[in-house]
Amino acid sequence: MGQFVYTIAENVMNGLASYAYQEICLAWGVTDELNKLKDTFSSIKLVILDAEEKQRKELRLSQWLGKLKDVCYDVDDMLNDFAFKELQMQMLILRGRGSIKEQVRIFFSGWNPVVFNFKMGHRIKEIRERLDVIAIEKSQFPLVERAGDWQSQSVPTERETHSFVQAYDVIGREDDKKQIIIHILNLTLKEKSRDVQENVSVISITGLGGIGKTTLVKLVYNDHRVVKHFDMRMWVCVSDHFDNKRLVREIVASATNQNCGDQESFDRVQKKLQSALKDKQFLLVLDDVWDKGQIGVTTAKWIDLKALLNVGANGSKVIVTTRSESVASIMDSVCVHQLRGLPHESCMSLFIKRAFDRKGEEQRYPHLMEIAHGIAKKCEGVPLAVTTMGSLLCLKREKHFWSEVRDNDIWRLPQGNDDILPALKLSYDALSSYLKPCFAICSLFPKDYVFRSRFSVVVDGTRLHSIL
Ligand SMILES: Nc1ncnc2c1ncn2[C@@H]1O[C@H](COP(=O)(O)OP(=O)(O)OP(=O)(O)O)[C@@H](O)[C@H]1O
Ligand SMILES: [Mg+2]
Structure with missing residues (x-):
């Protein structure tokens, strides 16, 4: 329910902040209202990434994100309506405002700027009230503000690509x-x-x-x-x-x-x-x-x-x-x-291989190796989990990232047969917000589907260019 809210909210924020909308709002005399909306929105947006990660454990949080997502869609619709009406008005101006008969018809219809303004005023008020409730409810959850994705803060992307194409070696077995x-x-x-x-x-x-x-x-x-x-x-x-x-x-x-x-x-x-x-x-x-x-x-x-x-x-x-x-x-x-899980030593070798670029590099980080043992143990011998964790941390050398992964609550969740591996969920959470929908869109394709060419899709109104 609350998936990708961050991406959707970001699009809405970009819309509210765009020059074109600022101009439109000025023309319709609703700038103040929309600015207030924007302020409330940006304070809520700061905690969305954290909320998306925590919603799995807290149903109320998932419902809260669902409500927020609905409001985002309504704001988006409203902005589109503004843009559409603006276009209609410009057409009228271009046509010299039409005949007297036409102007009378327009005056008594929904096209009438006064009527439209009145209706929009109500609409903005209704959205603002809903958003205010959401902002108040936010304080019920212990959410941490995050300005962006922790992965995108310090990682040079070209290195990340390099680590994922490392030669693959089978360990143990x-x-x-x-x-x-x-x-x-x-x-x-x-x-x-x-x-x-x-x-x-x-x-x-x-x-x-x-x-x-x-x-x-x-x-x-x-x-x-x-x-x-x-x-x-x-x-x-x-x-x-x-x-x-x-x-x-x-x-x-x-x-x-x-x-x-x-x-x-x-x-x-x-x-x-x-x-x-x-x-x-x-x-x-x-x-x-x-x-x-x-x-x-x-x-x-x-x-x-x-x-x-x-x-x-x-x-x-x-x-x-x-x-x-x-x-x-x-x-x-x-x-x-x-087939049983890999023994701990094999998990460690695999983890080290994935987490460090050069052979022996791990010896420079004894404080990280201590944490690595804890992470490898939590993977319970599943090489896919170990590989994912190693790749996730391969460009991180800050101790707090590693401890955050090891001590994450997600490892404690009960595992059903069809549940996603905690390690995979963790690596999903660490994806940049714009990559999450790209990744999730792949779930729409059947298992083992062979992608033969680049393609682009539209999700929630967002064009996700060239996924592959
Ligand atoms: N012994 C190993 N050494 C190193 N990496 C391994 C080893 N076994 C598996 N892996 C890694 O784990 C990933 C998952 O392995 P694999 O696809 O063989 O699992 P699987 O049991 O066939 O899973 P599924 O049930 O989903 O088909 C592989 O892509 C590989 O990167
Ligand atoms: Mg398989």
């Missing part, structure tokens, strides 16, 4: 990798006791979001023993929709390096699949499988797909990554590898 490779290169007891007609078996990697399932499978997929062992390797990202028609097309594309034509029938595509896989020992990775109702994987869908894959040679393997244990059972896995 040697044992997990070894175990999975053993599973895929050898037949398990369960497989040996199976009907010989079952040529394909499934190994599932389960674990929390961001724990490193995909990263681990990439390590396995590219291991030289695995490359050598299989005649063919294919990688398909499944995501929410387990749609056999799409998956078969993508498996064919991955196997043959050629996309299937849009017009090709499913029957033709599945024949292509059969001829590509026939008698070949293959490894297929199905990354990020979900079982969300009918759109996710179901036993029936998996049986259908597995029947098509069964033309492969005996010993072919499917590796599935999923957050859900039930996906592993729906897909009749011969082995389920539950």
